[in-house]
Amino acid sequence: MTYRVHVRVMPREGLLDPQGQAVEHALSALGFEEAGGVRVGRAIELDVAADSRDQAETRARQMCDKLLANPVTEDYLLEVEENR
Amino acid sequence: MTRVAVVRFPGSNCDFDTLRAAENVGADAYFVWHRDTDLNNADVVILPGGFSYGDYLRAGAIARFSPLMQAVQRHAAGGGPVLGICNGFQILCEAHMLPGALMRNAGLSFVSKPVDVIVERTDTAFTCDYEPNARLRMPVAHGEGRYVAEPETLRMLEAEGQVVLRYVPATERSPFQPNPNGATNHIAGICNPEGNVVGIMPHPERAAERLLGLTGGSGFFTSLVPAYEHSSNSGVQP
Numbered sequence: 001m002t003y004r005v006h007v008r009v010m011p012r013e014g015l016l017d018p019q020g021q022a023v024e025h026a027l028s029a030l031g032f033e034e035a036g037g038v039r040v041g042r043a044i045e046l047d048v049a050a051d052s053r054d055q056a057e058t059r060a061r062q063m064c065d066k067l068l069a070n071p072v073t074e075d076y077l078l079e080v081e082e083n084r
Numbered sequence: 085m086t087r088v089a090v091v092r093f094p095g096s097n098c099d100f101d102t103l104r105a106a107e108n109v110g111a112d113a114y115f116v117w118h119r120d121t122d123l124n125n126a127d128v129v130i131l132p133g134g135f136s137y138g139d140y141l142r143a144g145a146i147a148r149f150s151p152l153m154q155a156v157q158r159h160a161a162g163g164g165p166v167l168g169i170c171n172g173f174q175i176l177c178e179a180h181m182l183p184g185a186l187m188r189n190a191g192l193s194f195v196s197k198p199v200d201v202i203v204e205r206t207d208t209a210f211t212c213d214y215e216p217n218a219r220l221r222m223p224v225a226h227g228e229g230r231y232v233a234e235p236e237t238l239r240m241l242e243a244e245g246q247v248v249l250r251y252v253p254a255t256e257r258s259p260f261q262p263n264p265n266g267a268t269n270h271i272a273g274i275c276n277p278e279g280n281v282v283g284i285m286p287h288p289e290r291a292a293e294r295l296l297g298l299t300g301g302s303g304f305f306t307s308l309v310p311a312y313e314h315s316s317n318s319g320v321q322p
Contacts, residue, residue, distance in 0.1 A: 011187075015232060016266065018192045067149075070142055070178070072185040073232060 002047045003056035006079040009069045010041035044068055047083065056080050086308050088113040089126035091156065091172075093136035093147045098169065098289060102132040105289040109305045118150040128165045128209065128308055129156055131172025133225070133287060143186065143228045144174030153179060165209035166281045167304070170226055173273070173283030182276055182283045183241070184233030189226070190266025196225040198298065200258050201272045201286055205248040208279045213307040219252065220300035222286035224264055224272075229285045231267040231274075241274055249273030249284050 011017045017039050024038035046063075050056035057080045069076040088106040092099045092115050099115065106113035116123060118136075123129060137146035147153065153175075160166045160181055168176040176182045189195060198221050203214045214220075233241065241247055249272040251263040263270045265285075273284030288301025 015187070016190060016230075018188055018190055018266075022192055067141070067145065070145070070185055072177075072183075072234065073187055 001051065002049050002083045003053060004081050004083050005046050005048050005056060005060040006081075007044040007046070007060065007064060007068055008041060008077040008079075009044065009064075009074050010076070011039060012073055012075050015073060041074075048080075053080055053082065085110070085112045086127050086310070087111070087125060088128045088130060088308065089116045089123045090114070091116050091118065091129065091131050091152060093118045093134070093150060093175075095136045095138055096132050096134035096171070098133035098171075098287065101287075101289040102130055102169065105292040105302070105305045106130070106308070108293060109302070109309045111305070111309055116152060118147065118152050120152050121155060123152075123155050123159055126159065126164070128167070129159055131156070131166070131168040131175055132289070133170030133172060136171055136175065139171075139228075142174075142178065143171060144176075144178040147171075147175045148179040157181065160276075160281050163278065163280050165308075167210050168281075168283040169287055169289065170224075170229075170285055173285055174228065176281060176283045181281050182274055183237045184231055184274070186226075186228050186285070187230045187232050188228050189230055189264070194225070194227040195229070195264040196223065197260060197264065198223050198291075199260050199264050199272070199286060200252040200256075200262065201249045202252060203248070203303075204250055205245060205275060205279070208248060208275055208282050208307075210282050210304045210307050211248060213303040218303075220249075220286075220291070220303075221260075221298055222288055222291040222301045223298070224286050225290075226265070226285060229265040229267065231269075231271040231285075233268065238268060241271075242269065244277060246274050246277065246279075247271055248275050248282055249286065
């Protein structure tokens with residue numbers, strides 16, 4: 001069984017996110033003044049072979065902790081779905 | 085003779101400058117490749133600047149898994165001196181050999197210019213030739229040089245004197261902007277609690293001989309060689 005794992009890596013809350021600020025300024029310059037709180041992160045997708053959804057999530061979490069996210073500066077969110 | 089291993093990753097680009105700066109002070113300097121598994125009896129290891137593995141994922145994140153990094157970690161665990169310059173500093177943080185991380189510069193731009201820094205630690209293998217609180221001018225060249233760490237880690241770094249280099253205060257008159265990247269506490273370089281692992285953003289190898297216009301970084305190399313004697317034609321000054 002394989003599972004599709006969607007990882008969303010975001011700069012940690014409270015840390016300066018200059019990319020998000022720059023995008024927010026650009027949106028404002030384009031007339032989208034209603035946009036605020038812009039933050040820029042990274043999306044990673046991968047297939048994980050596992051016996052169960054839980055196992056896939058556990059392994060994906062380890063991958064995030066060890067490589068895909070930097071625990072000092074980033075938080076991540078995982079979504080796991082069964083591949084058909 | 086001090087044996088200095090300069091580690092080359094795919095994407096390292098300050099390797100030759102670093103080798104030359106070490107050779108200029110009389111060290112026996114040589115390259116080691118990231119796929120190698122031992123350091124060839126190195127006394128000192130330097131991780132030079134560059135863009136290892138294209139900075140993919142995060143600067144330094146992939147280089148950390150090189151076979152050679154295992155040997156570098158063993159060398160450091162045994163008390164051996166390790167210096168990471170720029171991308172080398174990023175690698176040392178990603179490898180958890182130094183605390184904290186280096187994030188995108190506050191101004192978003194890649195900065196490449198000389199900066200002024202203060203040497204706050206002069207008891208490391210790389211800074212023992214400097215006077216305490218010496219001011220040095222060295223170039224920086226990085227897109228991700230903004231040092232950040234958890235508040236607790238920062239308190240520890242400051243309390244234990246682990247800040248090796250600090251950008252001069254913003255209040256000071258300097259021909260260059262003092263803190264080029266928004267680094268927390270103006271931190272330009274740190275060391276581990278033992279003081280044998282040092283990471284710095286400025287490039288001492290680009291300020292190590294008269295021909296380069298700046299000589300402030302040469303102390304990082306003369307410090308490595310016991311009783312280093314000036315040779316009249318090297319142009320190196322501590």
